[in-house]
Amino acid sequence: MDPFVNITLYVPYGLVALIAIAFVVYALKSIL
Amino acid sequence: MKKFLALIPLFFIVAGFLFTSSVFAQATETPVNTPTITAPAPYQPDINLPSDLEFVCLPTPQKPVGWLTITPSSSWELLCGDCYADELPTSTAKPTDTPIPQATWNGTGTPEATWTATITPSPTYTMTPTATQVVCNTPSGGVYEWTYGNMVFQNFHSNNSSFGEWSCNVPINGFTDVLICDYHAWGHYDGSDGGYYPYGFIYFGGVRTSNAIIHTRYSVVSTSGVLLDSCPDGSRAFDYVGQCNHNVPDEPGTAVSWTIKYIANAISHNWDIVVRVEVADDDLYQPYVCNTPTPTVTPEATPTLNLSSYCAVVSDTSMDDSLFSYSGIVSHGTPSCFDLGPSEGFDFWGLGTEKLFEYPWLAHICLQDIDIGVLTIFGVSLSLHIVAYVVGIAMIVRNMFVS
Numbered sequence: 001m002d003p004f005v006n007i008t009l010y011v012p013y014g015l016v017a018l019i020a021i022a023f024v025v026y027a028l029k030s031i032l
Numbered sequence: 033m034k035k036f037l038a039l040i041p042l043f044f045i046v047a048g049f050l051f052t053s054s055v056f057a058q059a060t061e062t063p064v065n066t067p068t069i070t071a072p073a074p075y076q077p078d079i080n081l082p083s084d085l086e087f088v089c090l091p092t093p094q095k096p097v098g099w100l101t102i103t104p105s106s107s108w109e110l111l112c113g114d115c116y117a118d119e120l121p122t123s124t125a126k127p128t129d130t131p132i133p134q135a136t137w138n139g140t141g142t143p144e145a146t147w148t149a150t151i152t153p154s155p156t157y158t159m160t161p162t163a164t165q166v167v168c169n170t171p172s173g174g175v176y177e178w179t180y181g182n183m184v185f186q187n188f189h190s191n192n193s194s195f196g197e198w199s200c201n202v203p204i205n206g207f208t209d210v211l212i213c214d215y216h217a218w219g220h221y222d223g224s225d226g227g228y229y230p231y232g233f234i235y236f237g238g239v240r241t242s243n244a245i246i247h248t249r250y251s252v253v254s255t256s257g258v259l260l261d262s263c264p265d266g267s268r269a270f271d272y273v274g275q276c277n278h279n280v281p282d283e284p285g286t287a288v289s290w291t292i293k294y295i296a297n298a299i300s301h302n303w304d305i306v307v308r309v310e311v312a313d314d315d316l317y318q319p320y321v322c323n324t325p326t327p328t329v330t331p332e333a334t335p336t337l338n339l340s341s342y343c344a345v346v347s348d349t350s351m352d353d354s355l356f357s358y359s360g361i362v363s364h365g366t367p368s369c370f371d372l373g374p375s376e377g378f379d380f381w382g383l384g385t386e387k388l389f390e391y392p393w394l395a396h397i398c399l400q401d402i403d404i405g406v407l408t409i410f411g412v413s414l415s416l417h418i419v420a421y422v423v424g425i426a427m428i429v430r431n432m433f434v435s
Contacts, residue, residue: 001373002393003366003371003373003393003394003395003396004393004394005395005396005397006395006397007395007396007397008367008397008398008399008400009397009398009403010361010400010402011399011401011402012365012401012402012403012404012417012420013401014251014421015222015404015417015424017426018425018428019201019230020157021428022427022428022431025428025431025432026431028184029431
């Protein structure tokens with residue numbers, strides 16, 4: 001049985017991690 | 033809020049990378065690592081060669097591969113040169129000189145150097161069939177025979193002679209009717225002789241009657257109907273052999289046709305006759321069994337420059353004539369995959385009547401790390417990945433220290 005969705009997402013891991021760090025920095029700055 | 037809005041463009045950039053990378057995913061290929069080959073250090077016989085070795089030549093030293101065609105290296109000459117002192121080549125074999133045609137300078141202006149391909153193509157020509165190239169088959173000699181009633185018509189022919197056709201009327205009453213037969217033949221004069229001399233003879237076989245009278249008349253006409261030659265009628269009784277020397281234009285390839293008319297007034301009740309015609313000039317008639325050759329077209333060879341000759345040096349430097357190029361998205365590593373489902377559900381250890389959280393196999397999702405590629409502008413390569421890192425870090429720093 002095949003899945004309904006069979007996809008491959010091509011993600012630049014480094015850039016995604018950089019975006020995550022940017023959001024964390026933004027959140028910390030907002031809190032502090 | 034303003035700071036959050038500042039991050040919105042960055043979010044769209046990343047979302048754009050995800051989307052475009054998915055689109056171009058099928059077009060990318062896994063790069064193949066090119067092995068790095070390090071050239072060995074140049075051989076220095078003064079440094080690398082031990083000085084305490086003694087070399088002994090074999091009684092009959094064999095010629096090395098490439099003897100007289102390859103310049104021996106300095107190390108080979110140092111090690112093995114004494115063994116071939118008598119016949120050691122002092123220079124490499126000189127390639128055969130091939131004259132290269134040069135353009136003629138007319139004396140004005142500056143002459144320009146020209147070069148010619150070292151391989152001269154062999155020109156081929158398309159064969160155009162002409163009338164003289166018609167290939168005619170030569171039938172073998174033999175006798176063609178057919179009958180009409182009691183009459184037997186035989187068409188004798190020897191090699192290279194033409195075939196003919198009989199055309200006879202149908203005698204109804206043997207006593208009174210006249211048998212008229214036309215033997216029509218045609219040929220192709222090959223010009224091997226000054227003329228041709230077809231002749232024929234007719235005789236009545238079978239039951240001969242003394243009253244049989246045969247009239248013959250020869251005529252030779254061209255294909256256009258022009259009467260070339262003729263012979264007067266002759267009348268004979270029995271085994272008449274008529275011969276007529278024809279004089280036709282001595283032009284090879286002249287197509288002629290000739291007709292022998294036989295008129296037989298035989299007093300016989302049964303017409304038991306044999307009419308025979310023989311065309312017997314072997315080398316003057318070419319039968320019209322011809323095949324027109326089919327022209328074959330061969331593409332002409334394209335001149336090429338031979339770079340594999342002895343002294344040719346092939347440069348391994350290639351000019352990248354693309355000022356603008358994009359390497360495309362490059363994948364790194366193997367994809368990480370995970371599945372969603374299927375789930376058989378949970379019935380709370382048999383307490384429930386129906387299973388909850390039951391769903392089929394939902395998805396098979398893989399994540400593949402990619403590099404967004406290298407952009408080349410005017411020969412300068414710019415890694416878009418590095419640019420994205422720099423921009424992202426700059427935004428983070430700005431977000432931290434700029435209010």
